[in-house]
Amino acid sequence: MLEYCYSGKVDCIYIDPPYNTGAKDWKYNNDYVDGNDTWRHSKWLSMMKKRLQLGIRLLKDDGILCITIDDYEMHHLRMLIEDTLPGLELLGIAVIRNNPGGRATAKGFAVNHESAIFLGKSSKAHAGRLDRSAEQLSRYDQVDTNGPFEWANFRKHGAASDRKDRPKQFYPFYVKEDCSFRIPSMEWIPSLKKWEIHEEPDNDEVVLWPTLDEREKVWGWGAKRVQNSLDEFLVKRKNDASLQVYKKERPKGEGRLPGTWWEKTAYSSNESGTKILQKILGEGRDFPFPKSIYAVVDSLKACNIQNKSDALIVDFFAGSGTTLNAVNLLNAADSGSRQCILVTNNEVSEEEAKSQLEKGLQPGSEDWNRHGICQFVTFPRSKYTILGHRDDDSKLDGEYLTGRMVTKDKPRTFKQLGFTEGRLLSLAQRKQLVALVDKVPQSKITADMAFFVDDESPASILFDNKQADAWLEALEAQEHITDFYITTQENKSFNAIKQQIQELLGPVLVEEEGKRQMKSGFPANLEYFKLDFLDPAEVQMGRQFAAILPVLWMVAGARGPLPDAPDSHAHWLIPADCPFAVLIQERRFKDFHRHIEGRDDLTHVFIVTNSRDTFHNLREEVDAPHVVQLYKDYLENFKINFGKD
Numbered sequence: 001m002l003e004y005c006y007s008g009k010v011d012c013i014y015i016d017p018p019y020n021t022g023a024k025d026w027k028y029n030n031d032y033v034d035g036n037d038t039w040r041h042s043k044w045l046s047m048m049k050k051r052l053q054l055g056i057r058l059l060k061d062d063g064i065l066c067i068t069i070d071d072y073e074m075h076h077l078r079m080l081i082e083d084t085l086p087g088l089e090l091l092g093i094a095v096i097r098n099n100p101g102g103r104a105t106a107k108g109f110a111v112n113h114e115s116a117i118f119l120g121k122s123s124k125a126h127a128g129r130l131d132r133s134a135e136q137l138s139r140y141d142q143v144d145t146n147g148p149f150e151w152a153n154f155r156k157h158g159a160a161s162d163r164k165d166r167p168k169q170f171y172p173f174y175v176k177e178d179c180s181f182r183i184p185s186m187e188w189i190p191s192l193k194k195w196e197i198h199e200e201p202d203n204d205e206v207v208l209w210p211t212l213d214e215r216e217k218v219w220g221w222g223a224k225r226v227q228n229s230l231d232e233f234l235v236k237r238k239n240d241a242s243l244q245v246y247k248k249e250r251p252k253g254e255g256r257l258p259g260t261w262w263e264k265t266a267y268s269s270n271e272s273g274t275k276i277l278q279k280i281l282g283e284g285r286d287f288p289f290p291k292s293i294y295a296v297v298d299s300l301k302a303c304n305i306q307n308k309s310d311a312l313i314v315d316f317f318a319g320s321g322t323t324l325n326a327v328n329l330l331n332a333a334d335s336g337s338r339q340c341i342l343v344t345n346n347e348v349s350e351e352e353a354k355s356q357l358e359k360g361l362q363p364g365s366e367d368w369n370r371h372g373i374c375q376f377v378t379f380p381r382s383k384y385t386i387l388g389h390r391d392d393d394s395k396l397d398g399e400y401l402t403g404r405m406v407t408k409d410k411p412r413t414f415k416q417l418g419f420t421e422g423r424l425l426s427l428a429q430r431k432q433l434v435a436l437v438d439k440v441p442q443s444k445i446t447a448d449m450a451f452f453v454d455d456e457s458p459a460s461i462l463f464d465n466k467q468a469d470a471w472l473e474a475l476e477a478q479e480h481i482t483d484f485y486i487t488t489q490e491n492k493s494f495n496a497i498k499q500q501i502q503e504l505l506g507p508v509l510v511e512e513e514g515k516r517q518m519k520s521g522f523p524a525n526l527e528y529f530k531l532d533f534l535d536p537a538e539v540q541m542g543r544q545f546a547a548i549l550p551v552l553w554m555v556a557g558a559r560g561p562l563p564d565a566p567d568s569h570a571h572w573l574i575p576a577d578c579p580f581a582v583l584i585q586e587r588r589f590k591d592f593h594r595h596i597e598g599r600d601d602l603t604h605v606f607i608v609t610n611s612r613d614t615f616h617n618l619r620e621e622v623d624a625p626h627v628v629q630l631y632k633d634y635l636e637n638f639k640i641n642f643g644k645d
């Protein structure tokens, strides 16, 4: 059925099949396959082969298949792929640290990782980028209204950074005592390959060239570009008293290529899989081995899903439904409208089966099935996470990390050290006081300093409140200082100085990973279908339109609410809010046609007829991108396993 609906339409298949470790985690021909079964690898490979052959047909040419696997079957799986799906492009294999503590084995190592194999359907597929981690962004420790940045020396280094390489980038900055600066008026003389400077520096200005140890280097940009972006620059005096020009360096926008070693703490399947699932489902509903939702989010991004806001993602080993939860999280981050199809069996875990049998329940009964994976875990998780609450109305409490960095205001802190006037303290007393303040080195404190301000330290101390004005002047543009200590017994003076600093520097802007409350749910729709057995005789007589209707709705993109099936005598179905229409009685074509005229939103028109000729004639008259023939014996439409492979 998936092939009928989605052949060549899927952007990403993400699957996490049973790993065949010998734990009772998967069945073949209805029996659990255990570690002593001599055919266990063959059984597993047969199961995978069929699914991969069928699954791969669903992918678009630039689509990507991601399979997670551990070392039990990795080597077999890779050979299976090479053998049965030779056209695929191996984009990469990521080793994911999903178990930081390590899963103990009887005699061997503690296993910390699993792998994710990324395969492109064709050479058109390419991996997507991952967001930079908070750790990678931490060097950008300053923030302005354009986001995070770090101050980087503006003098160019590395290749082509000498004056002879880029003579136009060799020009002066005129810098005043207070570090304000300008670029003088000047003119480029091509024949001499140098700037002719038209202005002398003022008396209080020094001239700063891009030199390093007397070598003539160049600035990072040309003069004109600097003039147009003065806010991006800063001149500062270093500790050795030399003046330096700095430019705001920002993280490059696109993210980074996925590496092959994935070690974020958020990839822990216990912390971000099992525990998140417990938060969603509440006590009493367990599922073995759910993935970390963040490992799935990043795997989907590596499948280039972030750049496709209307991508279609399929997972046919859905388990607890982490993939759909991850797709919703991705959509929430960029208002995307990606769709996700989960497929799962409804098997009852071994433990659950035992306790059910003890209670006298019959396998296959409704009560029994209620405890199957799909009904007990996959569907409730998907529903609760979208609604933000459970069936009993209790809200989900917890939050997701969104993977997006957000800028937040954080107030600066002010502390009054009111036990004395700081200027009266001896050097030893000052050092004792400073020992209590984080990140202020005692070595930088002197007996006569009125205040301590330092380019490297996030804390500043005012010892002499009579020198508050000079302190304020020294604090100008010192955005990095977050904690202020004022040693005075005068409350009024403390409050006045505090207010002046707040006005001068405003709040601290900090970059944090964004969070999303689970109780907010997601703006998404969910439909749940049971793939069931029908009586072929009923189908042949065309009496199963209701059963086939969801398939037509899916073929037409699953847009708008799934319509109700019309009664058995209906001539057609033309749902108002869906982009498809179905002609059920072919002899009513003319009326049907009149009803769909003007419906520019229709993408699919289905015509039920057994005659190819009739279909071709009617198709000529219908103006819709896709006109599709449906055989009256609906099963005919889905006979996918005949004649192919």
Ligand SMILES: C[S@@+](CC[C@H](N)C(=O)[O-])C[C@H]1O[C@@H](n2cnc3c(N)ncnc32)[C@H](O)[C@@H]1O
Residues within 6 Å of the ligand: 016, 017, 018, 019, 025, 026, 027, 047, 289, 290, 291, 292, 316, 317, 318, 319, 320, 321, 322, 323, 344, 345, 347, 373
């Ligand atoms: C490792 S789990 C997937 C976990 C999922 N990624 C998650 O995060 O919850 C593998 C799933 O494959 C299902 N499965 C096992 N044997 C299967 C089979 N023969 N056909 C289809 N699904 C099967 C199991 O029910 C189980 O839910």
